[in-house]
Structure formats: C-alpha cells, structure tokens
Amino acid sequence: xxxxxxxxxxxxxxxxxxxxxxxxxxxxxxxxxxxxxxxxxxxxxxxxxxxxxxxxxxxxxxxxxxxxxxxxxxxxxxxxxxxxxxxxxxxxxxxxxxxxxxxxxxxxxxxxxxxxxxxxxxxxxxxxxxxxxxxxxxxxxxxxxxxxxxxxxxxxxxxxxxxxxxxxxxxxxxxxxxxxxxxxxxxxxxxxxxxxxxxxxxxxxxxxxxxxxxxxxxxxxxxxxxxxxxxxxxxxxxxxxxxxxxxxxxxxxxxxxxxxxxxxxxxxxxxxxxxxxxxxxxxxxxxxxxxxxxxxxxxxxxxxxxxxxxxxxxxxxxxxxxxxxxxxxxxxxxxxxxxxxxxxxxxxxx
Amino acid sequence: xxxxxxxxxxxxxxxxxxxxxxxxxxxxxxxxxxxxxxxxxxxxxxxxxxxxxxxxxxxxxxxxxxxxxxxxxxxxxxxxxxxxxxxxxxxxxxxxxxxxxxxxxxxxxxxxxxxxxxxxxxxxxxxxxxxxxxxxxxxxxxxxxxxxxxxxxxxxxxxxxxxxxxxxxxxxxxxxxxxxxxxxxxxxxxxxxxxxxxxxxxxxxxxxxxxxxxxxxxxxxxxxxxxxxxxxxxxxxxxxxxxxxxxxxxxxxxxxxxxxxxxxxxxxxxxxxxxxxxxxxxxxxxxxxxxxxxxxxxxxxxxxxxxxxxxxxxxxxxxxxxxxxxxxxxxxxxxxxxxxxxxxxxxxxx
DNA sequence: TTGTAAGCGTTATCAG
DNA sequence: CTGATAACGCTTACAA
Numbered sequence: 161x162x163x164x165x166x167x168x169x170x171x172x173x174x175x176x177x178x179x180x181x182x183x184x185x186x187x188x189x190x191x192x193x194x195x196x197x198x199x200x201x202x203x204x205x206x207x208x209x210x211x212x213x214x215x216x217x218x219x220x221x222x223x224x225x226x227x228x229x230x231x232x233x234x235x236x237x238x239x240x241x242x243x244x245x246x247x248x249x250x251x252x253x254x255x256x257x258x259x260x261x262x263x264x265x266x267x268x269x270x271x272x273x274x275x276x277x278x279x280x281x282x283x284x285x286x287x288x289x290x291x292x293x294x295x296x297x298x299x300x301x302x303x304x305x306x307x308x309x310x311x312x313x314x315x316x317x318x319x320x321x322x323x324x325x326x327x328x329x330x331x332x333x334x335x336x337x338x339x340x341x342x343x344x345x346x347x348x349x350x351x352x353x354x355x356x357x358x359x360x361x362x363x364x365x366x367x368x369x370x371x372x373x374x375x376x377x378x379x380x381x382x383x384x385x386x387x388x389x390x391x392x393x394x395x396x397x398x399x400x401x402x403x404x405x406x407x408x409x410x411x412x413x414x415x416x417x418x419x420x421x422x423x424x425x426x427x428x429x430x431x432x433x434x435x436x437x438x439x440x441x442x443x444x445x446x447x448x449x450x451x452x453x454x455x456x457x458x459x460x461x462x463x464x465x466x467x468x469x470x471x472x473x474x475x476x477x478x479x480x481x482x483x484x485x486x487x488x489x490x491x492x493x494x495x496x497x498x499x500x501x502x503x504x505x506x507x508x509x510x
Numbered sequence: 511x512x513x514x515x516x517x518x519x520x521x522x523x524x525x526x527x528x529x530x531x532x533x534x535x536x537x538x539x540x541x542x543x544x545x546x547x548x549x550x551x552x553x554x555x556x557x558x559x560x561x562x563x564x565x566x567x568x569x570x571x572x573x574x575x576x577x578x579x580x581x582x583x584x585x586x587x588x589x590x591x592x593x594x595x596x597x598x599x600x601x602x603x604x605x606x607x608x609x610x611x612x613x614x615x616x617x618x619x620x621x622x623x624x625x626x627x628x629x630x631x632x633x634x635x636x637x638x639x640x641x642x643x644x645x646x647x648x649x650x651x652x653x654x655x656x657x658x659x660x661x662x663x664x665x666x667x668x669x670x671x672x673x674x675x676x677x678x679x680x681x682x683x684x685x686x687x688x689x690x691x692x693x694x695x696x697x698x699x700x701x702x703x704x705x706x707x708x709x710x711x712x713x714x715x716x717x718x719x720x721x722x723x724x725x726x727x728x729x730x731x732x733x734x735x736x737x738x739x740x741x742x743x744x745x746x747x748x749x750x751x752x753x754x755x756x757x758x759x760x761x762x763x764x765x766x767x768x769x770x771x772x773x774x775x776x777x778x779x780x781x782x783x784x785x786x787x788x789x790x791x792x793x794x795x796x797x798x799x800x801x802x803x804x805x806x807x808x809x810x811x812x813x814x815x816x817x818x819x820x821x822x823x824x825x826x827x828x829x830x831x832x833x834x835x836x837x838x839x840x841x842x843x844x845x846x847x848x849x850x851x852x853x854x855x856x857x858x859x860x
Numbered sequence: 861t862t863g864t865a866a867g868c869g870t871t872a873t874c875a876g
Numbered sequence: 877c878t879g880a881t882a883a884c885g886c887t888t889a890c891a892a
Binding site: 163205206207208209210212213218220223227228229231234235237238241242246249250251252253254256264265268270271272295379408411412415433434435437438439440441 | 513555556557558559560562563568570573577578579581584585587588591592596599600601602603604606614615618620621622645729758761762765783784785787788789790791
C-alpha cells in the first residue's frame, strides 16, 4: 500500500508538511536524516496527481500515429521517446488509421498532456482547428493539416526523394515509369508525386496518365494498384511506389503474377525496412531517418513547452537518401554503391 | 485558453459549483440548458488532474515493451490499445532493451497509471518485487519474472510451437538440426529450447552440443550465431531460429555466405512477419497472434483494476501455428498447405 | 433539486 | 530554517 501521504511522514517525524515538502524539493532541512528514514519506512511516494494539480503540468507528451504496427511510425515513436529522456513520458495513441477515433482521442487529451506530436491519419480534418483552444503546443510530423500555418513541423524531403527515385529509374534507361502514389490530399502523397513529375519533366519524358495511380498507403492499396498496372495493354517497365506498405503490396502482386523484378519491371520504394535487403530481389529504396524525425519533433515540442511561442514556427526537413540494391537492375553502374550498404547521411535543414 | 474552471461556469450561470458538477456527471439539474451554453461559451473543459486527485484513478495503463520498433512488440501494444477501448489510454514505455531505463521508468510509474502490461527486457531483475507495494495490478506478457507467482500472464505456447518447428524439419528428413536460441534465462528462450529438445528426443535424434547456440534475440546475435554454425566442420542441415530478429540476422549471414536456403540449409523461424513471404526464399515460421496477446493482457488487466485480486492469477496461453512456405524445402508433401496461406486458428487456453 | 463545506495531496506564500 | 494557511479544480456528504 503506497497510500502514505506527506502528512503521514510529517507526523511521524514530528515536523510540518511543508518541511517534508521542502526536503523533497531538495532544500536544506534540519531533520533530513529522519525524514529520509520515515519516507523509507512508510514507503512514501509523492502523489503525482496532487503535484500536477498544483503545477498545472503533467509530465506527459502525447504521440499520435496512424499505426504503431507500421515500422516507420514505430521508429518515429521510438525517436520521440529517446529525445524525451527523463523529462517526459509518452502517451501513445495509435488509431489504426481511423480519423474518428483520432478525433475522439484528441478531445480527451486536454489536461492530460503538456504537448502533442501528431502524425495525422487524414489531413483534411478540422478537429485540429480547435487546437488553438487546446492550450498545449503541437508539432506535426510527416504530414501537416491543410492550410494550417503557425505550427511546427518535421517533414521529410519528399520532393527531392521522389525525384531521386525517378531519376534512378531514368538512369537505368526507363521511360515507361509508373508511380503508385499515396493520397494526393496528403503531404507525403502530394510531395512525392511532385518530385516524380518534376523528374519526368526534366528528362523530357511525357507523362502517361495510366501510369499514375493514386492509392492509399496500405498494403492492399499497393497490391491493387500494381495489379491495375499489370493489366495495362502497355505495361510500364518501372514503378516508383510511394511508401513502404504499398511497396509490400506491389511486390506481392508482382510475385503472384510471376512478373520478374527487375527484368520485367523495375521497382523502387519509398522508406527502407529492416528486411529490404532480404526480399527477392533486394529492394532499392529512398530512405530517411524516421527515428530522427521523431527525435526532432520531441525536442521542438519540449522547447515550445518550455518557452512558448516566442519564436516563430519551425519547418524542419529530414533528408532522403537513395539506397541502391537490386530491384532496379544493375545496368546503370556509375551510381552503384555496395548493395545493402546504407548511406546514413541524414541531416536536417530548416 | 482552456483555463475556465467549474467555478467560472457556475458563476456565469448563477448556480453553485456542485450543480455544474452534477450536470457534468449526468444528473438532472434545472438549468441544464444554460449550463450547457455557458460551458460552450467559456470553452470549459474539466481539469483531469483535479478529477483524478479526487477519484484516485488516472484512466491510464502503462505498457512496457523492450522495443516498439520490433513489429512483434508493436502488435502487442496495438492489441492492448484496441482492447482498452475508450476506457483507458496507454502510456508507452519502450526502453530499447535497457533494463536500467526500464527500472527507472517503473519507479516513475507509481501514481501515474492504474495498471501495467509488462514485457520485461530481462527476467532476472528484482525491481518487480517492489510491485507488491506499487499499488497497481500487473499483467506479464510473453515473459515472466523468475520465480514470481501471483501475477497474471499471457504467454505463447513456446514448447509446442518449438516442437512443431523441429518436427517439421525432422519430417523433411533432417537429423543435423541446430537451434539458435534466445537467452536460456528468458521464458521464451527456455520454452522454445525445451520444445526443440523434446522433439529431438521423441525422434530419437541424439543432441549435438555444437548445434545449440544460445544467443540474445537480436539481429546481430542471430547473425553471429549462424556464422558460428557455418564455421562448423560438420554443418547442420537445418536450423530452428528462436525469434524474428535472430532469424533476420541468420538469413543475412546465410546470404552473405552464399549458402542456399533451403538446399544447403533449411531454416524455420519463430514469429511471422509481414514480409516473410517476400524474402528469398519465403520463410517458413511458427506464428502466434501477438495482437491477441496484447488484447488478452489488457482485458485481464482491466478486470484486475475493476475487481482486484478476488480471483486467482490467470496464466493465459496463445496457440502457435506452423506457417509453411519454402525455406524448409518441399520434400515433405503430406504436411504441405498452400504456401503463403496463413492458418489463423489462434485461440486461447488457460 | 440545490447550496455549503470539507477534503483529495501537494506546493507556495508569508510570518516568524 | 520552519510552520501555519491558502490555494490548485473537482467531487461528494450533508443539510436545506
């Protein structure tokens, strides 16, 4: 039973509650030894709620991700936790991509946490407009609610990454390059499509509407999108897939259809994976440091919690890197690095 | 600013605080309409801390896992969250396999949560012995602290699963069967080794000490263990690997050493993975429902929170299943099912 | 149904 | 350095 209160301790030692409280806060008190002993004897532990009620702080930060089960989001969470150190503990909300659950969860957050790291499932919601009232700072990661300025964010360099991916395919001689994209209404979906289109344009490759498939960032979506591409009269010879889950789906579709990668179709994905070098064939991807994104988000948030909005909102970006393995073939040698060797050069820019 | 208090609302309407409080608790009050309006106008939201201080409940459950980044643990977390529903929110602690951080985190938990779902990183710690004092119920998942009875737990059927794995290899005609095991001091490490040994014994295969390698459940550990096995004068022809991460490491070692799976060596892993059917070759594994484990743990915990320990501790177990793909070869046809087709028959037994 | 008042456990203020 | 006292915002007897 840990229901001993500060008053019990005070009584036992024969001092006032305030003295014990001061001892606990590290002030010098006369009977510190006997207080120490009494605390141990009574197995006293301060009541956090009472403390919080006084201070108005909770020592908690909420992290909302669409799905912890996605290794990419898990890495963000882990990065945030590491950056929080001993100062803050994490409340995790993983809504399973359900915007309604997410909204409900946000509503329940008020008063429970000192800040929020937020990877929204859908970006066209308007719950967030209530945040102005919600009395705690918010940092967006990877996605950012439409038309919402005034918030900090930590994004990936989607355009550059997607352009690198597309250029890599172009360098291999492809011109029939498809793109299985995330929702055009999402920050990463939009950004990556922009990068893809920009790269095509720069290479003077005419864009083919059949080769742009908007999907939904899920395994099933990627599977269906790839099936659609395979059904085309004139199949693409290369595909850039817009995220990790859709890449898995696309690969399953290719495998099921017995289409050889990279000989019949080259594949490049966005976001790396622990198993990317073990799949058949080892997967060439654009990678970025999700752990770092989480950590940056947390440190930005902690600054806000400490200092408020005296500084203007930050828009952080994390670099993307090309990790070349074998799913695009190896005809293009000049860009080739050791397969399976990650180039970990993630850095940040504002 | 959400700093309006119940007293502000009361003042605005011209009633007492208790009336507003009653309205909030769903009681019938005369001026409910005007109270409703005042709450909206003032943007009043109840202060959770104050409420908690009164009730002594936090509405939070802690979930401690060694690493959220491991998809298996992520699934446990997600399962727990789903089972929690709207009643409880999750505090996540993922210590990166650091027992010291874990211990520190546990210490800070008291008073913050109403209960704990605990997957310990190390099972020989004794922090947990303080739990008796810690005033909140604990449910262990997957692992269980040494010599600790009196707690609820939700484990996997490690023995049976490991025996299935080993038998599968035996059915393929193997007799030189190695086992890359987790720590013998851990529940799953120990259980799976027992299953492995039992299956060997039943098949009257003499056990070879070189073929038992105790490792640490990490990718690197699995890699090194496999490298060790490959260096043996008399290599095993089949390996049962004790968890998902070590299996990844083992596969990397095999790939690097250009050893063909399954022709030169058959591999079976413990715990399935989203990508298991895409790796080369598609991986045969023992699978169990981690999501279910998390959910069962949560519902058990919620019972304890509600009803206390009036019922004796439950020891739940989740079934393991054999998922046959191609990493063990296909010489043994009678057990063969459609490759890549999961048999989802997870159920529970006490 | 309503209001008054006490109390949850802590910390901050202010006199001593 | 110490102790009494008043908050923090809410709930809940108890009385009206």
